[in-house]
Amino acid sequence: MTVDKQTEEKLIALLKQKINRQLLYYLDIxxxxxxxxxxxxxxxxxxxxxxLPAYRAELIRRIYKKYFTRTGRIIPSLYEGKEITDDLLDExxxxxxxxxxxxxxxxxxxxxxxxxxxxxxxxxxxxxxxxGSPILTELADAAIExxxxxxxxxxxMLDILKDTERKLQEKVGDPKATIPVEKEDSNLLYVALSGxxxxxxxxxxFHQAKENWTLSLFEASNYGxxxxxxxxxxxxxxxxxxxxxxxxxxxxxxxxxxxxHRVFKFFYESWAKEKYPFQVxxxxxxxxxxxxxxxxxxxxxxxxxPVTYHDPCQIGRxxxxxxxxxxxxxxxxxxxxxxxPQREKNWCCGAGGGVVxxxxxDEFRIKTGELKVKQIRQTGxxxxxxxxxxxxxxxxxxxxxxxxxxxxxxxxxLVAYSLLIPREQS
Amino acid sequence: MAxxxxxxxxxNLKGLLCPxxxxxxxxxxxxxxxxxxxxxxATDPGSLADxxxxxKSTGNEILxxxxxxxxxxxxxxxxx
Ligand code: SF4
Ligand code: SF4
Numbered sequence: 107m108t109v110d111k112q113t114e115e116k117l118i119a120l121l122k123q124k125i126n127r128q129l130l131y132y133l134d135i136x137x138x139x140x141x142x143x144x145x146x147x148x149x150x151x152x153x154x155x156x157x158l159p160a161y162r163a164e165l166i167r168r169i170y171k172k173y174f175t176r177t178g179r180i181i182p183s184l185y186e187g188k189e190i191t192d193d194l195l196d197e198x199x200x201x202x203x204x205x206x207x208x209x210x211x212x213x214x215x216x217x218x219x220x221x222x223x224x225x226x227x228x229x230x231x232x233x234x235x236x237x238g239s240p241i242l243t244e245l246a247d248a249a250i251e252x253x254x255x256x257x258x259x260x261x262x263m264l265d266i267l268k269d270t271e272r273k274l275q276e277k278v279g280d281p282k283a284t285i286p287v288e289k290e291d292s293n294l295l296y297v298a299l300s301g302x303x304x305x306x307x308x309x310x311x312f313h314q315a316k317e318n319w320t321l322s323l324f325e326a327s328n329y330g331x332x333x334x335x336x337x338x339x340x341x342x343x344x345x346x347x348x349x350x351x352x353x354x355x356x357x358x359x360x361x362x363x364x365x366x367h368r369v370f371k372f373f374y375e376s377w378a379k380e381k382y383p384f385q386v387x388x389x390x391x392x393x394x395x396x397x398x399x400x401x402x403x404x405x406x407x408x409x410x411x412p413v414t415y416h417d418p419c420q421i422g423r424x425x426x427x428x429x430x431x432x433x434x435x436x437x438x439x440x441x442x443x444x445x446x447p448q449r450e451k452n453w454c455c456g457a458g459g460g461v462v463x464x465x466x467x468d469e470f471r472i473k474t475g476e477l478k479v480k481q482i483r484q485t486g487x488x489x490x491x492x493x494x495x496x497x498x499x500x501x502x503x504x505x506x507x508x509x510x511x512x513x514x515x516x517x518x519x520l521v522a523y524s525l526l527i528p529r530e531q532s
Numbered sequence: 533m534a535x536x537x538x539x540x541x542x543x544n545l546k547g548l549l550c551p552x553x554x555x556x557x558x559x560x561x562x563x564x565x566x567x568x569x570x571x572x573x574a575t576d577p578g579s580l581a582d583x584x585x586x587x588k589s590t591g592n593e594i595l596x597x598x599x600x601x602x603x604x605x606x607x608x609x610x611x612x
Contacts, residue, residue: 244558245551247589252581255588259581266577300550300578325550325578463551465559499549 107192113235114190118173120234124227125174132224133167135217136160142211142221147454148204151474159211162201163224165194169231195237202228202334203239204470206461207365208419208454222459229334238333242460245329246338253345256323263287263323270302274309277526283313288353289320295355296389297322297346297366299495304361307522311393314525315401320353322346326366327495331373332460340377343369350384357385359392362493362516364420364458371425388421390493393521394430397437405524407440414443414487416478416501417452418494431517435491438524443485453477455492457500475504482510493517537595537607540568546575546603553579554586561592561610569595570608580604 108114138160143149148157155161165188172179172187179187188194207222232238252259264287271285285305286292296312296319298304305321312319324345330338350358360367370386396402415435421427428449436442445452456475461467478501482490490512492498501514541564545553553574564570572583580597583606587594595607 241555241558244586244590245554248554248582248586251589252585255585259584262580266580300582301576303549327550329551463555465555495549499552 109190109192109195109235117190117231117234120231121169121173121227124230125170128223129227132163132219133170136163136167136219137217139216142215142219145211145214147208147210147456147477148206148470148474151456151476152470156197156201157204159215159221160219162205162228163219163221165198165201166224166228169194195232195235198228199232199237199239201225202232203242203459203464204461204467206419206454206456206458208458209424210419210451210454213423213450226334233333233335238335239460239464241464242329242333243335245463246333246335246342249325249327249329249342250338253324253342256345260323266302267305267321270306270309273302273306274313277306277310278313280313283309285309286320287323288349290353291318292320292353292355293318294357294359294392295320295322295346295350295353295384296359296361297324297326297370298361299327299363300325304363304495304516304518307516307518308361308389310522310525311396311402311518315396319359320355322349324349326360326363328366328369329460329463331365331369332463336377339369340374343374344378346370347374347378347382350382355384357387358382359387359389361389362495362518364418364424364494364496368420368424388425388427388493390421390427390430390434390517393434393517397434402521402525404434404437404521405527406437408524408527409439409489409520410441411488412441412443412486413439413489413491414445414482414485415448416445416455416482416490416492416497417448418492418497419452419454419458421493422452423450431491431493434517434521438520443487445481445485453481455497455500455504457503458496462496462499471500472503472507475500475508479504479508479510482512487512489513489515491515491517491520537569537571539571539607540564541570543570543572545572545579548574549576550578550582554582557583557586557606557608558590561590561608564610566610566612568610570606570610572606572608574604574606575602577604579606583608 142159168188457471593609
């Protein structure tokens with residue numbers, strides 16, 4: 107069914123705003139060579155043409171042809187132009203919100219076509235048509251609501267942190283160890299995820315490194331980014347940027363969360379049209395820095411079971427951090443085994459891009475995690491390490507569904523545990 | 533008192549990490565009628581701020597929340 111005239115005009119106007127050299131290049135240059143077909147884990151696992159990267163971009167290309175080329179306007183059917191209908195928007199939804207944003211297709215494409223970039227245009231159109239992902243919208247709105255009412259939640263959060271602080275003191279054997287919050291002039295503001303599991307190991311590491319740090323009141327994850335709503339994504343990230351400025355910290359350190367780190371490192375400054383007065387780093391880089399500076403020392407090769415490493419797409423292929431996690435793991439593991447392929451060519455776990463939060467994609471992500479399962483099995487590893495919460499959630503699901511018999515760990519947990527071993531043994 | 537609240541659906545969210553407690557509540561709110569109540573038990577401390585924020589932004593209501601040991605219990609009323 108054709109959408110109503112008013113909606114159609116609104117969507118065309120929106121697409122017009124989005125047309126720039128980059129988009130035109132992507133829409134024009136695709137040679138339909140289909141190299142990207144074998145690069146996308148979703149196509150490889152399902153053989154469904156909808157998940158072929160070039161096909162996903164093709165839907166935007168068809169709309170563009172229909173409304174912005176003379177030939178497309180006159181004889182759309184001949185020139186593959188497609189008018190905007192509900193069916194087309196539904197198809198666009200299916201191919202867009204299923205994409206994990208892993209950019210493996212771009213890595214293999216001879217013209218470096220960034221399908222996720224084209225799909226960010228698709229997300230803008232879908233949101234304007236009232237067809238953005240409902241659950242990602244709810245999660246983004248909840249984060250914004252939390253930001254507005256932070257004073258309401260601060261008391262509860264500080265109360266919970268007291269429990270975590272007690273655990274920290276016990277673990278490090280120091281009754282004065284703290285988890286500081288809102289501490290001005292700290293060297294770094296650590297941005298964790300909701301829940302204790304990303305706070306306690308970091309607090310142990312900071313304590314051992316004698317770091318002057320403070321914990322952010324906000325969680326790193328940004329569902330506005332997955333939704334494709336830049337205004338919401340900016341509002342969510344801004345809560346942390348404002349906090350960092352207010353506390354006058356030198357560095358914002360993002361926990362093991364691939365997309366959150368990418369938002370702060372690559373996107374926020376251009377969204378907000380401002381330059382940060384601080385540096386942004388991943389906790390991986392901080393741990394690596396402490397090791398190089400001798401501020402922490404790991405218990406060498408304490409893990410005897412075989413360990414493998416999953417490169418999160420947003421930290422590996424899309425940010426370029428490959429050496430640091432391998433360096434850290436090799437220090438604590440006596441038997442480190444690489445997956446094949448790895449680094450830039452690593453297969454996506456199957457649940458990035460907000461896929462893990464969309465219940466209607468639960469079965470799909472289990473199916474499209476097949477390649478990751480095969481890779482893990484081939485290593486024979488008993489422990490899979492990955493510095494991204496999203497990847498770990500997915501690998502845990504795969505472990506359960508495919509009976510992998512593995513344990514999943516963050517880098518922080520490996521490091522924190524290693525730092526505690528001498529004390530716990532004594 | 534918890535006994536005074538008539539619960540239509542109980543959700544076990546124990547062990548789930550963010551965003552899954554919110555996702556499961558969102559999924560299940562459709563399974564109770566308007567005016568119906570979900571009792572959700574989570575263990576993720578983050579849900580203490582997340583679930584009320586979700587309720588406020590979606591126009592639903594937290595009738596009551598309580599912490600019993602590591603468990604966080606919410607009574608969520610579907611408003612629309
Ligand atoms: S690999 Fe690149 S050029 Fe080839 S079909 Fe895919 S997107 Fe088009
Ligand atoms: S970004 Fe990843 S999931 Fe999305 S189309 Fe490309 S290869 Fe497939």
